[in-house]
Amino acid sequence: MPLRSVFDGGDIKREFENAGLDPKFVPIIWKHVIQNQKRNGECEEFDWEKQVPWLPSAAYSLLRSRFKKPLSSSVHSVFHSADNLTTKLLIKLHNGAFVETVIMRYDTRLGKYAGKPRPGGLRSTLCISSQVGCKMGCKFCATGSMGFKSNLSSGEIVEQLVYASCLSEIRNVVFMGMGEPLNNYSALVESVRVMTGLPFQLSPKRITISTVGIIHAINKLHNDLPGLNLAISLHAPIQDIRCQIMPAARAFPLEKLMDALREYQRNSQQKILIEYIMLDGVNDEEQHAHQLGKLVETFQVVVNLIPFNPIGTLSQFRTSNEQKVSRFQKILRGDYGIRTTIRKQMGQDISGACGQLVVNQPDKKSLGNAGVITDIEDLVI
Numbered sequence: 222m223p224l225r226s227v228f229d230g231g232d233i234k235r236e237f238e239n240a241g242l243d244p245k246f247v248p249i250i251w252k253h254v255i256q257n258q259k260r261n262g263e264c265e266e267f268d269w270e271k272q273v274p275w276l277p278s279a280a281y282s283l284l285r286s287r288f289k290k291p292l293s294s295s296v297h298s299v300f301h302s303a304d305n306l307t308t309k310l311l312i313k314l315h316n317g318a319f320v321e322t323v324i325m326r327y328d329t330r331l332g333k334y335a336g337k338p339r340p341g342g343l344r345s346t347l348c349i350s351s352q353v354g355c356k357m358g359c360k361f362c363a364t365g366s367m368g369f370k371s372n373l374s375s376g377e378i379v380e381q382l383v384y385a386s387c388l389s390e391i392r393n394v395v396f397m398g399m400g401e402p403l404n405n406y407s408a409l410v411e412s413v414r415v416m417t418g419l420p421f422q423l424s425p426k427r428i429t430i431s432t433v434g435i436i437h438a439i440n441k442l443h444n445d446l447p448g449l450n451l452a453i454s455l456h457a458p459i460q461d462i463r464c465q466i467m468p469a470a471r472a473f474p475l476e477k478l479m480d481a482l483r484e485y486q487r488n489s490q491q492k493i494l495i496e497y498i499m500l501d502g503v504n505d506e507e508q509h510a511h512q513l514g515k516l517v518e519t520f521q522v523v524v525n526l527i528p529f530n531p532i533g534t535l536s537q538f539r540t541s542n543e544q545k546v547s548r549f550q551k552i553l554r555g556d557y558g559i560r561t562t563i564r565k566q567m568g569q570d571i572s573g574a575c576g577q578l579v580v581n582q583p584d585k586k587s588l589g590n591a592g593v594i595t596d597i598e599d600l601v602i
């Protein structure tokens with residue numbers, strides 16, 4: 222059977238080994254494919270001999286027989302925000318489904334997000350999708366309302382980085398786009414291994430996996446992918462509220478989740494990012510801040526308070542007002558000494574947000590009007 226993406230790292234390396242070829246050729250192939258993508262963009266037919274020189278002839282026969290072209294997905298459309306700090310790519314997968322990936326640029330020269338000017342210019346974070354739709358059904362999330370459609374292959378996950386790298390130098394990757402990455406575990410692991418190896422060489426410290434809290438996967442994550450950042454979509458300090466807004470909390474109870482996080486932290490010795498959407502009248506009262514403070518005060522965490530992004534008629538929630546958010550932050554900081562940040566909004570004018578889209582058709586109407594909300598300073602912990 223023909224392989225779909227040259228970036229399905231495990232598959233192509235296995236093929237090379239089976240053919241008696243050194244798998245060390247594979248990263249060289251990736252480097253040339255990326256260079257070609259940057260220079261020429263999409264291609265109908267790929268001339269392996271021309272585009273990837275100096276391989277043994279057996280490698281060319283293998284590549285020709287397995288791949289008509291190296292990438293399995295394609296970029297359908299690109300949207301830039303007016304300030305040019307956010308770019309959204311709508312990507313068509315081999316099965317005809319669409320996902321999106323969002324580039325967020327932070328101008329460190331302006332010191333806009335860093336507080337003070339630093340050399341280096343633009344740094345970019347890429348928000349990546351791991352699934353089409355999601356079965357976890359969180360009540361505040363547009364992707365959840367789609368239900369689960371399909372998993373991305375590891376190659377399709379990496380291809381988002383390939384396309385984004387053609388537009389910006391990507392320094393950080395966050396799995397905060399469509400889908401629950403830990404529900405597509407083997408593709409996640411494989412894709413991160415490719416991203417951290419040659420030629421991408423992203424530091425694991427610059428990759429963040431955001432999860433609703435799939436306990437059995439968290440238990441093996443540190444072994445499979447040491448050194449990554451883990452972000453937990455907690456969103457409520459007690460099991461009752463969590464179940465109301467996140468049905469998955471019934472299968473992964475808060476108490477057991479906290480036990481798993483404690484174990485994760487003991488093994489990894491790393492800070493955990495706690496994501497907390499501020500929902501008016503649901504989880505944003507002072508008592509909730511105290512409950513959250515008590516729940517996480519013995520952990521090494523950074524709490525990131527997230528303004529709820531409206532998702533049209535799909536949800537009954539409203540975001541908390543600024544006073545409530547800053548009161549919440551004050552309690553966590555002042556009473557519990559917990560580093561607590563508030564996520565900033567970016568790119569609202571291009572109708573894109575990490576994981577908040579229901580992508581049915583690639584027309585502008587279907588893209589909703591949610592804004593990208595994320596803040597690199599909060600994500601790199």
Ligand SMILES: C[S@@+](CC[C@H](N)C(=O)[O-])C[C@H]1O[C@@H](n2cnc3c(N)ncnc32)[C@H](O)[C@@H]1O
Binds near residue numbers: 401432528576
């Ligand atoms: C879409 S999820 C994808 C990763 C993973 N499934 C998770 O839930 O952590 C990324 C982040 O976006 C948040 N999110 C989802 N819908 C949102 C909304 N309407 N407003 C703000 N944040 C939202 C999630 O809670 C999560 O923290």
Ligand code: SF4
Binds near residue numbers: 357358359398400401
């Ligand atoms: S917030 Fe994450 S886990 Fe929940 S439905 Fe959306 S993508 Fe799935």
